[in-house]
Amino acid sequence: MEYKKMPSDGKALIPFLIFVAIYLGSGLILEYQGVEMAFYQLPAPVAIFCGIISAFFILKGTIDDKFDALIDGCGNKDIIIMCTIYLLAGAFAAVAKAMGGVESTINLGLTYIPPEYITVGLFIIACFISISTGTAVGTIVAIAPIAIGLAEKSGLSLPLTLATVMGGAMFGDNLSVISDTTIAATRTQGCDMKDKFRVNIFIAAPAAIITILLLFIFARPEVIPPIKIYEYSIIKVIPYLFVLILALIGINVFVVLTGGIILAGAIGIFYGDLNILTFSQEIFNGFTGMIDIFLLSMFTGGLANMITKAGGIQFLLDKIEKMVKGKKSAEIGMGALVALTDAAVANNTVAIIINGPIAKEMCYKYKVDPRRSASILDIFSCIMQGIIPYGAQMLILLSFTKGKVTPFEVIPLLWYQQLLLVSVIISMFIPFADGTIKRKPWNWNKGKESDILL
Secondary structure, three states: OOOOOOOOOHHHHHHHHHHHHHHHHHHHHHHHOOOOOHHHOOOHHHHHHHHHHHHHHHOOOOHHHHHHHHHHHHOOHHHHHHHHHHHHHHHHHHHHHHOOHHHHHHHHHHHHOOHHHHHHHHHHHHHHHHHHHOOHHHHHHHHHHHHHHHHHHHOOOHHHHHHHHHHHHHHHHHHOOOOHHHHHHHHHHOOOHHHHHHHHHHHHHHHHHHHHHHHHHHOOOOOOOOOOOOOOOHHHHHHHHHHHHHHHHOOOHHHHHHHHHHHHHHHHHHHOOOOHHHHHHHHHHHHHHOHHHHHHHHHHHHHHHHHHHOOHHHHHHHHHHOOOOOHHHHHHHHHHHHHHHHHHHOOHHHHHHHHHHHHHHHHHHHOOOHHHHHHHHHHHHHHHHOOOOOOHHHHHHHHOOOOOOOHHHHHHHOHHHHHHHHHHHHHHHOOOOOHHHHHOOOOOOOOOHHHOOO
16 A cells, blocks of 8 residues: 655754763663662653654644644554553463462473473473563563572573573564563554464574574583472463463454453462452552653653654655665664664563554555564564663573673574574565465555554
8 A cells, every 4th residue: 555745854853862871871870870770760651752842843833733742642442452451461471470370370380390400490390481471571570480499400501591581582572462572563553462472482482492492402400400309389380371362363352361361360369379459459569560661651752743744754764765775674674673673672562562664654654564564563573672782681680690601691692583583584585474465465455554553
C-alpha cells in the first residue's frame, strides 16, 4: 500500500534527542561517579516527560494542537492495549512467584538434571524460567546465586557459568509471550504474539541448540557436584505451562493472562502460600511493578505522535531511504537501529517502542512482513541488552560475584547471543524461519497509516 507523503522536518526530532541526551547523559555521569546501576537511577518516564515539555516549545503549531497530538498518541488504541497487557503480565508474574512457582520450577530442574551436565541444565532452566515469567532480570536474580555456588563446588569456569545463565535469561526475554519486549514488538508492528513466536522460535532455536552442544563439549565440571534432592511441587509449575500453551494456541492474551492469574492464585490459596487478601495484594504489586514501563509507553506514544505530525518521522524515513535498497537491507536497517538505540538507552523495551513506528513504516514500504519485523526488533534489542556491560541484566548478574568477575570476562563467552546474531542475519538471506509467513501471507491492505502505533 502507498502512504501519503507526510511533512518532513528534522527539527521535529529535537525533543526526542533531548530525551535520549537526558537519559543517556545521566547514566554516563552517574557511572563516572561510581553509582551502582547508574543507567537506572533516573526514571525513564521522567526523561521522556522532559522531551514532551521541550516539544511544546520547539515544535510548530498552537499549544492546543500540540496537546491534542500528545493526547491522541497517549490514547492510541495499541498503546492502551499494550499498557493493559503489561499490567496483566506483571500481575501474573507476581502471583505465580508468590505462590512458589519460580522456586518449584528451578528445584524441579536441579533435581532431575544429571550433575555432570549442570551447565547445560542451568541454561535450560534459565530458558524455561525466562520464557515462563517474561523477565531476564527476574530469571538472573533467581538462578545466578545457585549457579555461582554450583560453579565453585564443581570447578566450573565462573565467567562461563554466568554467561550461560545470561544466555538462557535472554532466550526467554526475547520469546516469552508475556515479556514486555514481545508485547511492545507485536503491538507496534500490529501482529499477533503467537505468529511472532512462530517466526522468532525458528531463529532462536538453532542458536539455543548449538549453545547446548557447545556446553556439552566445553563446559563439563572438573568435580561432579553431589546429587541433591530439592523440594518442588509440579502443580506450581502448571500456571506457567497454562499461559505459554494457551497463548501459542492463539487464545486472546487478556483471557490467557487473567486465567493464569486466577489459576496461580487458586493454587497458592490451596497450598496456603496465599489467602484472598494477599492474593489481591500480589495482583496490585504486579500492577505497580509495571508502572514505569506503563508510563514510558504512554508518554513515548504521545511524544512520537507529536514528532510525527511535525514531520520528524518522515525526515528519518527520507534519510533511511537513501541507504535502504530493498527488503533485506530494510531488515538489516531495522535491526541496526534498534540495537544502536538499546546501546544508547540500555533498555530493550524502550528501544523497541522508539523504533516501532519507523519499522512499521518500513514494513509497508519494502514489504517486510510485520511478523518478521517484530521478531527482528525483539531479537536485536535483546542481543544488545544482553551484551552491554552497563545493562541491568549484566550489572545484576555480576553483582552476585562481589567483584570476582568483570563484564569483559563474560562478554566473549555469551555464545547464545553471538549465535542468535548469526542466525537472524542468515534468516534474512535464507528464509528458513518464514514457514508461518508463507502459509499465511500478510494482508497488505489490512493496515492503514492511521492505525500504526505512533
